[in-house]
Amino acid sequence: xxxxxxxxxxxxxxxxxxxxxxxxxxxxxxxxxxxxxxxxxxxxxxxxxxxxxxxxxxxxxxxxxxxxxxxxxxxxxxxxxxxxxxxxxxxxxxxxxxxxxxxxxxxxxxxxxxxxxxxxxxxxxxxxxxxxxxxxxxxxxxxxxxxxx
Numbered sequence: 001x002x003x004x005x006x007x008x009x010x011x012x013x014x015x016x017x018x019x020x021x022x023x024x025x026x027x028x029x030x031x032x033x034x035x036x037x038x039x040x041x042x043x044x045x046x047x048x049x050x051x052x053x054x055x056x057x058x059x060x061x062x063x064x065x066x067x068x069x070x071x072x073x074x075x076x077x078x079x080x081x082x083x084x085x086x087x088x089x090x091x092x093x094x095x096x097x098x099x100x101x102x103x104x105x106x107x108x109x110x111x112x113x114x115x116x117x118x119x120x121x122x123x124x125x126x127x128x129x130x131x132x133x134x135x136x137x138x139x140x141x142x143x144x145x146x147x148x149x
Contacts, residue, residue, distance in 0.1 A: 027040060034060060036116040038060055038075070038116070040059060040060070041057070041059075041075055041082065042055070042057055042133075043057075043058065043084065043127075045099075047085065047099030047101050048099050049100065050101075051100055051125055052125065055129065055131075055132045055133040056128065056130070057127065057131040057132040058125065058127050058132075059118070060115060060117065061119050062115070062116045063114060063116050063117055065112060065114070068090060068095055068117060070087050070089065071086065071087060072087045072117045073120075073125060074086075074087055074109075074115075074116070075114070075116055075118070076097075076113045076114045078109075085098055085102075085106060086100055088105060091108065093111060096109070097109060
């Protein structure tokens, strides 16, 4: 009986250690590999519908300032959080973006505010449907900003 309880406890500790290791390690590995402090983002609105849907999880690849082009989906930081929209015009010091489902363009974004661009695979944005819901729910429970990557 004691051996069974000890074995169960050991298995539980190993399982928890693996889960914690994955939750801690995967974002750090992705941050290193994708060259950005924010490698993962949850979509929290319908502004990029139908390409990205609320609740999707995307990967973000870091970019050097000025290395974005018209049509890229970028992530930038502003006072109230992060925004993920498509580039519609590139200027010398700023870019102009617009959500695919929005009617109006956003205010110009300085190149320095750009965190990165959404990772695509063979020309199609890489997204994991519904996995972002977990991230946004967790952020709301902690009282944080659900739009943070």
